[in-house]
Amino acid sequence: MKRSTYLIALLSLLLASCTDEDQFDNPQTENSRTAFQFSVNMPDYQPVHTRAVVDENAVNDLWLMTFDANGLFIGRAHASLLTSNSNGTGTFRADIPDDTRIIHLIANYNQWNNFDERAAMQKDEREIIPSLASNQLAFWGRQAISSAGDTPNVTLYRNLAKVTVENETTNFEVTGYALCNYINSGTVAPFNPDASPTPFILIDGKPTLLNSSMVKTDQKSADCNMEPKYMFENENYSNDQAYIIIKGRLEGKTEELYYKIQLLDSDKKPYPIMRNYHYKVVIKSFSESANGSTAFSDAKTSEPSNNIYAEIFKESPSISDNNNNVLTVNRLHFLFTKEGTLNVSAQYTANGVTDNSKISVSIAEDQGSILHNLKYDGNGNITADISRIIAGQYEATITVKAGVLSRTVTVVSSALYQFDPAxxxxxxxxxxxxxxxxxxxxxxxxxxxxxxxxxxxxxxxxxxxxxxxxxxxxxxxxxxxxxxxxxxxxxxxxxxxxxxxxxxxxxxxxxxxxxxxxxxxxxRQFTNVSINSNNFINYGVNNTASLMFTISSYPDYPPTYPLTVFVATKKLQTTQSGWTAVPGGYQYTYASQPSGLQTVTFTAKEAVSSEKVVISAPGFSPTTIDVGNILGSSVTISNTIRVYQNNGLLSIPRYAVTSSDSGIASGFTTSRTSTYSTTLHAGAQINDVVTFTLSGYGYSAAYKVEELLQSPAIVLQ
Incomplete structure (x- = not known):
C-alpha cells in the first residue's frame, strides 16, 4: 500500500543564534574540521499572529549532530547565522569534522544539558536521534552530504501538530477553543524503523511516540481563545481520543456555552495526531438544538455535539512517499492586490539528495488570465507575472511536480478589499x-x-x-x-x-x-463659540463680554426642542431679555431651532474676570471657553523700588532698571528717592510675567501683570 506524508512547514524564519556553545560539554576530537556552509528552507504555511503561546516560526538556536558514512556519531557543532531572508530561508555555517556524511539539524531543543556527548561517540544515529525528546517546540531536518564542502539546502520541520478553528456559520459565533486529552511531550525527530533506506521519515498514520509512558493533559477554560493550539504526536485511539472544546454563542444570545468536538476524518474515524500536520477545524453549520454546557468541565465529560457539522482538513506545502522522496514548496497560497511578480521556491530530494532538475511546473487553471510568463529555472526557483485586477478577484493554480509527487500553488489577484459597511x-x-x-x-x-x-x-x-x-x-x-x-x-x-x-x-x-x-x-456641539471673538475681556469691572455661539441643526440627527441652554459662570452677569439667573450661571430656553449666530451680552462683575465659562444643553456636548483678561488701555504704575541685600533693603536712586518685555512694561525709571514709574501697555494679558533687572548687578524680580496693576513695592533680589 502506498504511503504518503503531508508535512506542515514553517511560516518564516526568525533566525538568531542566542546560545553560547561553550556552556555545553562539547568535547574536542582529533578530526580535521571544515567550515560547512548550508542554507535552510522554512516552507511557509500561513500568517500566524504572534500572540500565540507557542511561536511556531522562531528558530533561535541551531545545532548540527554529525555522523560518518556508517551513521556513527562523531560530534556536535553550533551553527552561526550568516544571512536571513523574509521568505523563510537563511544561510548558516558551522565547523564540522571532515569525515561528516550525515547531519541532523536540531533547533530550539531545550534538553542539551541532559545529552552526554562523550558517551554518544561512535553510536549509531538510529540510537541517538530517536532518544531526543522535548516538551516544547523543536525543529528537525536530516541531510546526507558527499563532503564537508557541500552547500546543501535543508528543510526543517516542527515536532508539533497544529490545530485551528474556523467558523463559516451565520447563526453561531465562536469566541474560543481549547484542546483536551492531548500529549504534552514528544520526540524531536520522526523515526519509523521499518522504512528503507532511511528510517527518519514521516509516514502518514504512524506517529513517532516516546519510549516512555506518555502523559496526557487538558487546557483550561482560560485557554479558550482563537489562538492556534499545538500538541505532540498521538495514535489517538477511539477509546482515548484528543478532542476540542468550542466556546461560543448563538446569534442573538449573550450566554456563551461549551461544545465538544472530536478530531474525526470523513469516515468518522479519529485522526492519528501527526507532527507537522495542520488540523483545520471548519464549522460548516450549527443546529440550535446542539447541546452546550454552561461549564467547561461539564463539556469535557459530555457527549460530542453531533448537531455541530465540522470538517477537519489537513494542509501542507510538503509531501513525501515511501521511497523517502520529498517535494517541498515554500508557500502554497499567494494574494496580490496589485500587479507584481510571483516567486516560489521548490525543492525535491530523493533519499536525502537534492535533485531540483526533476521538478516541472505548469498552469492547472487560470480562468481570469492573471498568470503570465510562468518560468522554472531548474534550480528550484519558480516565477510568474501577476496581473492587477480592478474589480472582484480571480484565482489561478499552478502544479509543481516531481516524480509521483505534486503540490498545488494557489494565486489570487484581487482589487483592494473594503471594510464596508463601517x-x-x-x-x-x-x-x-x-x-x-x-x-x-x-x-x-x-x-x-x-x-x-x-x-x-x-x-x-x-x-x-x-x-x-x-x-x-x-x-x-x-x-x-x-x-x-x-x-x-x-x-x-x-x-x-x-x-x-x-x-x-x-x-x-x-x-x-x-x-x-x-x-x-x-x-452634537455648539459651534462658533467665543467671547468677544478672542476669548479675552478687558481688565476692569463692568467691561463687556459678548458670548457668541451657533446651535447647529444636524438635519440627520436634529436636537429636541424646546431646548434650554445653560451658561456656567461665576464672574459674568447679564440682564439680557430671556436669560434667567440660576445657581451657577444663566439659562435660556429656545422654543425652536434658532438661525445664525446667537449673541448674549455679559458684563464683568470683577476687575479680574478670567475663568472657565461652559455652555451646555441637553443632548449637546458641553463646550468650555478659557476666558482671559487683557488691558484695554495703557496704565502707568509707580511705587518704591529696593534691593534686598545682607538681610536689609537698600535704595537704588537713579540706577538703571530694565524690563524683560518692553512690549508689556516700558519706560522704567527710578528717582533719587528710589521710586519707580513704568507703563503697562494695552493688550498685555494679566497673566503675563515681566522680570525687572538691576543693570550691571544681576538683582531681579518677576511679577505678573495682575500684580503690577496694584502698583506694588518692587524688591529686587
Whole structure:
C-alpha cells in the first residue's frame, strides 16, 4: 500500500543564534574540521499572529549532530547565522569534522544539558536521534552530504501538530477553543524503523511516540481563545481520543456555552495526531438544538455535539512517499492586490539528495488570465507575472511536480478589499467619556490563509474599553495605533470611549490589502463659540463680554426642542431679555431651532474676570471657553523700588532698571528717592510675567501683570 506524508512547514524564519556553545560539554576530537556552509528552507504555511503561546516560526538556536558514512556519531557543532531572508530561508555555517556524511539539524531543543556527548561517540544515529525528546517546540531536518564542502539546502520541520478553528456559520459565533486529552511531550525527530533506506521519515498514520509512558493533559477554560493550539504526536485511539472544546454563542444570545468536538476524518474515524500536520477545524453549520454546557468541565465529560457539522482538513506545502522522496514548496497560497511578480521556491530530494532538475511546473487553471510568463529555472526557483485586477478577484493554480509527487500553488489577484459597511454608534455623541461602538466588516471573500487579519485603527480622541480594553498598541512615525486581529469574516464591533468633550476627528481602519476606511467621529456641539471673538475681556469691572455661539441643526440627527441652554459662570452677569439667573450661571430656553449666530451680552462683575465659562444643553456636548483678561488701555504704575541685600533693603536712586518685555512694561525709571514709574501697555494679558533687572548687578524680580496693576513695592533680589 502506498504511503504518503503531508508535512506542515514553517511560516518564516526568525533566525538568531542566542546560545553560547561553550556552556555545553562539547568535547574536542582529533578530526580535521571544515567550515560547512548550508542554507535552510522554512516552507511557509500561513500568517500566524504572534500572540500565540507557542511561536511556531522562531528558530533561535541551531545545532548540527554529525555522523560518518556508517551513521556513527562523531560530534556536535553550533551553527552561526550568516544571512536571513523574509521568505523563510537563511544561510548558516558551522565547523564540522571532515569525515561528516550525515547531519541532523536540531533547533530550539531545550534538553542539551541532559545529552552526554562523550558517551554518544561512535553510536549509531538510529540510537541517538530517536532518544531526543522535548516538551516544547523543536525543529528537525536530516541531510546526507558527499563532503564537508557541500552547500546543501535543508528543510526543517516542527515536532508539533497544529490545530485551528474556523467558523463559516451565520447563526453561531465562536469566541474560543481549547484542546483536551492531548500529549504534552514528544520526540524531536520522526523515526519509523521499518522504512528503507532511511528510517527518519514521516509516514502518514504512524506517529513517532516516546519510549516512555506518555502523559496526557487538558487546557483550561482560560485557554479558550482563537489562538492556534499545538500538541505532540498521538495514535489517538477511539477509546482515548484528543478532542476540542468550542466556546461560543448563538446569534442573538449573550450566554456563551461549551461544545465538544472530536478530531474525526470523513469516515468518522479519529485522526492519528501527526507532527507537522495542520488540523483545520471548519464549522460548516450549527443546529440550535446542539447541546452546550454552561461549564467547561461539564463539556469535557459530555457527549460530542453531533448537531455541530465540522470538517477537519489537513494542509501542507510538503509531501513525501515511501521511497523517502520529498517535494517541498515554500508557500502554497499567494494574494496580490496589485500587479507584481510571483516567486516560489521548490525543492525535491530523493533519499536525502537534492535533485531540483526533476521538478516541472505548469498552469492547472487560470480562468481570469492573471498568470503570465510562468518560468522554472531548474534550480528550484519558480516565477510568474501577476496581473492587477480592478474589480472582484480571480484565482489561478499552478502544479509543481516531481516524480509521483505534486503540490498545488494557489494565486489570487484581487482589487483592494473594503471594510464596508463601517460606522460609529451612536453616530452623534454628546459628552466626554461616552461609550461608542466602532463597527466594520471583513468580507467573506478574504482567503482563509490570511487570518488572523491585522486591522490597524488610528484614533487620537477615542480609547478602548472592555471587552477589548487591552487592544494591542503599535507606535508609528505619526503616533500610535490600536491593532485588532480578526479571526474570520463578518461584522466586527469594538468598544471605545470619548476622551474629550468635543472629540471630532476621522478614525482610520487600515490593512495593506484593504482600502483605508475613514469613519467620522462627530459630536452634537455648539459651534462658533467665543467671547468677544478672542476669548479675552478687558481688565476692569463692568467691561463687556459678548458670548457668541451657533446651535447647529444636524438635519440627520436634529436636537429636541424646546431646548434650554445653560451658561456656567461665576464672574459674568447679564440682564439680557430671556436669560434667567440660576445657581451657577444663566439659562435660556429656545422654543425652536434658532438661525445664525446667537449673541448674549455679559458684563464683568470683577476687575479680574478670567475663568472657565461652559455652555451646555441637553443632548449637546458641553463646550468650555478659557476666558482671559487683557488691558484695554495703557496704565502707568509707580511705587518704591529696593534691593534686598545682607538681610536689609537698600535704595537704588537713579540706577538703571530694565524690563524683560518692553512690549508689556516700558519706560522704567527710578528717582533719587528710589521710586519707580513704568507703563503697562494695552493688550498685555494679566497673566503675563515681566522680570525687572538691576543693570550691571544681576538683582531681579518677576511679577505678573495682575500684580503690577496694584502698583506694588518692587524688591529686587
Amino acid at each position: 460606522s460609529l454608534s451612536p453616530e452623534i455623541y454628546t459628552a466626554r467619556d461616552q461609550d461608542v461602538t466602532l463597527s466594520f466588516n471583513i468580507p467573506s471573500t478574504i482567503p482563509y490563509y490570511l487570518y488572523p487579519l491585522k486591522c490597524a485603527i488610528t484614533t487620537a480622541n477615542l480609547y478602548p474599553v472592555e471587552p477589548n480594553k487591552n487592544l494591542q498598541i503599535e507606535y508609528t512615525d505619526g503616533g500610535y495605533q490600536y491593532v485588532y486581529w480578526a479571526d474570520g469574516p463578518g461584522t466586527k464591533t469594538l468598544n471605545f470611549r470619548t476622551s474629550l468633550e468635543n472629540s471630532d476627528e476621522t478614525v482610520l481602519i487600515a490593512n495593506e490589502i484593504f482600502q483605508t476606511k475613514s469613519v467620522e467621529v462627530k459630536s
